[in-house]
Amino acid sequence: MAKTSLAFTEARIKSIQPPESGRVEIYDTEVPKLCCRITAPGHKSYVVVGWDNQRQRGIRITLGNVSDLTMKSARELAIKTLSDLKSGIDVMARRQRDKTAQMSLEILLSEYLASRNLRQRTQAEYSVVLERHFADWKPLPLNKITEKMILDRHKILTGIGTATANSAMRVLRLLLRYAHAISIIESIPIDVLSRARLWHKPKRKDRIIPSDRLSDWLEAVEALENIRARVFLLTLLYMGYRTTELRQTRWADVDLRANTIILHDTKNGETHSLPMPTVLHEHFKDLKRQTGRSTWVFASEILPNQPMDSPKRSIKSICATTGIEFSPHDCRRTFATIAESVGVPLTIIKRLLNHSLDRDVTAGYIRTEINTVRDAIERVAQAIDNFR
Numbered sequence: 001m002a003k004t005s006l007a008f009t010e011a012r013i014k015s016i017q018p019p020e021s022g023r024v025e026i027y028d029t030e031v032p033k034l035c036c037r038i039t040a041p042g043h044k045s046y047v048v049v050g051w052d053n054q055r056q057r058g059i060r061i062t063l064g065n066v067s068d069l070t071m072k073s074a075r076e077l078a079i080k081t082l083s084d085l086k087s088g089i090d091v092m093a094r095r096q097r098d099k100t101a102q103m104s105l106e107i108l109l110s111e112y113l114a115s116r117n118l119r120q121r122t123q124a125e126y127s128v129v130l131e132r133h134f135a136d137w138k139p140l141p142l143n144k145i146t147e148k149m150i151l152d153r154h155k156i157l158t159g160i161g162t163a164t165a166n167s168a169m170r171v172l173r174l175l176l177r178y179a180h181a182i183s184i185i186e187s188i189p190i191d192v193l194s195r196a197r198l199w200h201k202p203k204r205k206d207r208i209i210p211s212d213r214l215s216d217w218l219e220a221v222e223a224l225e226n227i228r229a230r231v232f233l234l235t236l237l238y239m240g241y242r243t244t245e246l247r248q249t250r251w252a253d254v255d256l257r258a259n260t261i262i263l264h265d266t267k268n269g270e271t272h273s274l275p276m277p278t279v280l281h282e283h284f285k286d287l288k289r290q291t292g293r294s295t296w297v298f299a300s301e302i303l304p305n306q307p308m309d310s311p312k313r314s315i316k317s318i319c320a321t322t323g324i325e326f327s328p329h330d331c332r333r334t335f336a337t338i339a340e341s342v343g344v345p346l347t348i349i350k351r352l353l354n355h356s357l358d359r360d361v362t363a364g365y366i367r368t369e370i371n372t373v374r375d376a377i378e379r380v381a382q383a384i385d386n387f388r
Contacts, residue, residue, distance in 0.1 A: 013044065046065075104138060217324055221234060234280060278378065
């Protein structure tokens with residue numbers, strides 16, 4: 001197709017009508033390698049067409065929108081760009097570095113989230129971390145974030161708590177590593193924490209409900225008037241679920257005929273299906289009569305069509321009645337401990353807990369049948385009941 005050219009003026013560029021589809025390029029007669037690109041939606045931009053000596057190929061470089069550049073500045077920028085290309089300057093690398101000076105931490109987070117298929121909860125958590133611990137850094141260009149700034153902020157966060165420091169810096173690390181991977185920054189300043197060995201070694205929690213107090217705990221839970229809290233805590237103990245995942249269970253994912261529960265939005269991103277132990281059957285039938293009209297199994301009593309929050313009042317009541325201090329996650333650890341004590345194989349315990357098996361090559365070959373899982377979960381339930 002023949003190249004269309006005309007002597008560029010502001011008025012002539014403004015008068016060019018967009019094509020019905022695709023895009024067209026019209027070249028300037030004064031600077032022949034400068035063109036105006038017009039797309040069907042009406043977007044107009046100045047583009048320079050040249051030869052990239054660095055990459056030994058033709059190249060098109062967008063100089064900017066027509067609305068942002070005067071005719072004179074577009075020509076001057078085109079001439080300079082062509083001169084740089086002829087001199088062997090890596091114009092694209094320079095433009096990337098220029099972009100670095102403009103991209104802020106807040107914009108980087110938006111680009112990172114857009115590039116990943118993350119759960120909404122995870123996206124919200126990353127946004128909260130930036131707002132809570134790096135709010136003053138959000139408008140900063142990425143190349144203004146220095147190692148000293150990171151060291152100083154890490155010290156402040158450590159004063160709040162070592163877990164807070166670790167979790168906040170992990171979010172910042174994944175963002176800066178992403179920026180480095182796509183060539184927005186040349187180095188990763190947060191790596192100073194690894195070189196200086198400043199990451200805090202997490203203290204793994206190991207609290208469980210003591211076996212000699214399990215009978216008292218069960219008695220206190222079953223005495224709760226709040227059926228939601230009662231069934232919720234019993235399910236945590238008898239099935240080893242994560243708290244948030246269980247709270248967000250929907251009735252559509254509970255089969256009271258097959259006695260199975262399916263969790264979809266799990267921590268490792270995999271659908272998790274478990275058979276319900278016999279001891280919970282009647283409890284769920286009773287709960288169905290209470291919350292069955294809601295989407296959520298553990299429906300909120302306050303907010304319409306929302307899952308309930310963690311039953312803190314009921315937990316506090318049980319702690320006061322029994323003297324047993326526990327958290328919902330302690331039930332999960334107790335479940336795993338009892339499973340191990342009755343001889344459930346480690347690979348099956350991992351499947352019950354929905355722990356990822358990606359790094360376990362051998363486990364990846366094993367496809368556990370539902371009857372094997374059902375047998376294991378009934379063995380754990382029977383062991384729990386033996387403590388009564």
